[in-house]
Amino acid sequence: MITAKARAVDGPDTPFREAEINRRDLDTNDVLIEIKFAGICHSDIHTAHGEWGEVNYPLVPGHEIAGFVTEVGAEVTKYKVGDRVGVGCMVDSCGECVNCQKGEEQYCLKGNVPTYAGVDKYGEPTQGGYSTHIVVTEDFVVRIPDNIELDAAAPLLCAxxxxxxxxxxxxxxxxxxxxxxxxxxxxxxxxxxxxxxxxxxxxxxxxxxxxxxxxxxxxxxxxxxxxxxxxxxxxxxxxxxxxxxxxxxxxxxxxxxxxxxxxxxxxxxxxxxxxxxxxxxxxxxxxxxxSMIGGIRQTQEMLDFCAEHNIAPKIEVISADQIDEAYKRVLASDVKYRFVIDTSTI
Structure with missing residues (x-):
């Protein structure tokens, strides 16, 4: 197992705390990503607060992830060590149903695997991007164009x-x-x-x-x-x-x-x-x-479109110690326009 530092909540009303989580050892098609930035989405808040149904705590939110590839599985062909990459709201799907075959994995008929608050194909709970590392199958990783800064790229993976x-x-x-x-x-x-x-x-x-x-x-x-x-x-x-x-x-x-x-x-x-x-x-x-997010193919298309048109979100970069305050400010509409966690502070 790979140990990663993270920030987690233990219940709907608890503050974030320092944590260590396990990431699986790389399978043949997996990519290990060192996370540099993680955006804060309103969905993170809904989920952390238990507003969208039962949550298996402790929970590490975060599905707007940007970083670098640091290791690849033996059969990975799409990425290499050093590539600038991102992970969005899902990390797997069945790959076989009609929607997955159309490149609409977000509507997988068997249910896609969310980046956090889900269960992966190995039967383990998924934990998100408020952490230093994540392991994801290469088919659910996207390439971040060189002219988009990593901190600005993170919110593009959801927003x-x-x-x-x-x-x-x-x-x-x-x-x-x-x-x-x-x-x-x-x-x-x-x-x-x-x-x-x-x-x-x-x-x-x-x-x-x-x-x-x-x-x-x-x-x-x-x-x-x-x-x-x-x-x-x-x-x-x-x-x-x-x-x-x-x-x-x-x-x-x-x-x-x-x-x-x-x-x-x-x-x-x-x-x-x-x-x-x-x-x-x-x-x-x-x-x-x-409408719910987009498939992996369309997500890459979106990133390339944003790069071509010089589109980036307006962000406020925060440290991991500011997550609780950031949540309060999001709920008070006191942010212009997306908080992004510098994961080096975790």
Missing amino acids: GITTYSPLQHWGAGPGKKVAVVGMGGLGHMAVKIAHAMGAEVTVLSQSLSKKEDGLEFGAKDYYATKDPETFQKLAGTFDLIINTVSAKIDMDAYFSLLTLDGTLVNVGAPAEPLEVNVFSLIGHRRSFAG
Whole structure:
């Protein structure tokens, strides 16, 4: 076994502590990665706090991982020692079902293996990127382009692909009007990516406090959703709305902003159920959809797209001792726009 240093929680209300975890010895197709940076995702907080169901504690979160290959298994062909690589929200899947065969491993019919809070094919619990090392099969590792700094690359492995995937799938591009709900870690990436794709982008946020940033990131317009006139003024405007917030909102109000045949896609995952009045959809043949990250092939495509268009998240690098405070600040919307842990401080 390989021993790694980590930061773990022992329950939904406990602080992070120093820990040592075991990583498996390399199988023939495995890659050992020395983690340099790990992003903090809202999903980490939901899971650490036990809000998405039962958790097998102790838990090491983190699925936005960037680092270097330090060792490879005997049959690895895709990577070599020294390569700049990343790991996102999953570390394995069955590889055989129709969805996996299509390169949509995130929708594996047998269930993909999440980077943390899951169980791998060896029957061992998975632990995430708030650690110094991780072992992953090469098929679930992606290459980080040279012109993306490793600290900025980490959030792309979740925030980047979570927004890139629906924008691409629903055809964001020239001639399309796209609205992004929320201007947090996911939202600011959605604005940057949609703009780079050629769409006309509008931000819908609770207040105008981040308007200057939104326009800088590529939005044409920015509206406060606390203002009821926003929904009157923008009624029937958007071809596509990407909802990035992990909170319960008035879905029918946002459906009213869609054009004929428009689609609202939820990528935020609130713990509470969302209420929908079907008449908000059928009146204009509108669609309500969901999207979850992307497959490995699309994740690599996203990284290459971001490299080509010089897209990177706006981050705040923190030490491992600041994780608990970072969680509090995320919940208070006090971050612009993604915390990234320098794992050398673990």
